[in-house]
Amino acid sequence: KLGEEVAAAIVLKTKHQLTEQELKEFLRNKLAPFKIPQTIIFLDEIPKGKTGKLQRLGLAKTLGLE
Structure with a gap:
């Protein structure tokens, strides 16, 4: 949907x-700019x-997207 925010919840091994900045830099080389998450936790x-x-609703709440 238009106007929705892209967010990512990351579980590291x-x-x-990995820092948020390192992940965004990696994604800049792999994804279109509008697909790069605005919020990363x-x-x-x-x-x-x-x-x-x-639990999608719980995850959305954690990401601040509810």
Whole structure:
């Protein structure tokens, strides 16, 4: 939809490090500018419900996109 923001929730592998700036620089070489996330947050794990499914609303709230 027009006007929607692109956001990313990143879970890094153990002992890996990455900054928001490093990720955006990498993505600039791979994606069109409008596809690069405006908001990037790093999480320990993606929120999942009791059934193991991704909690989209909880994730959107965490990203500040609700």
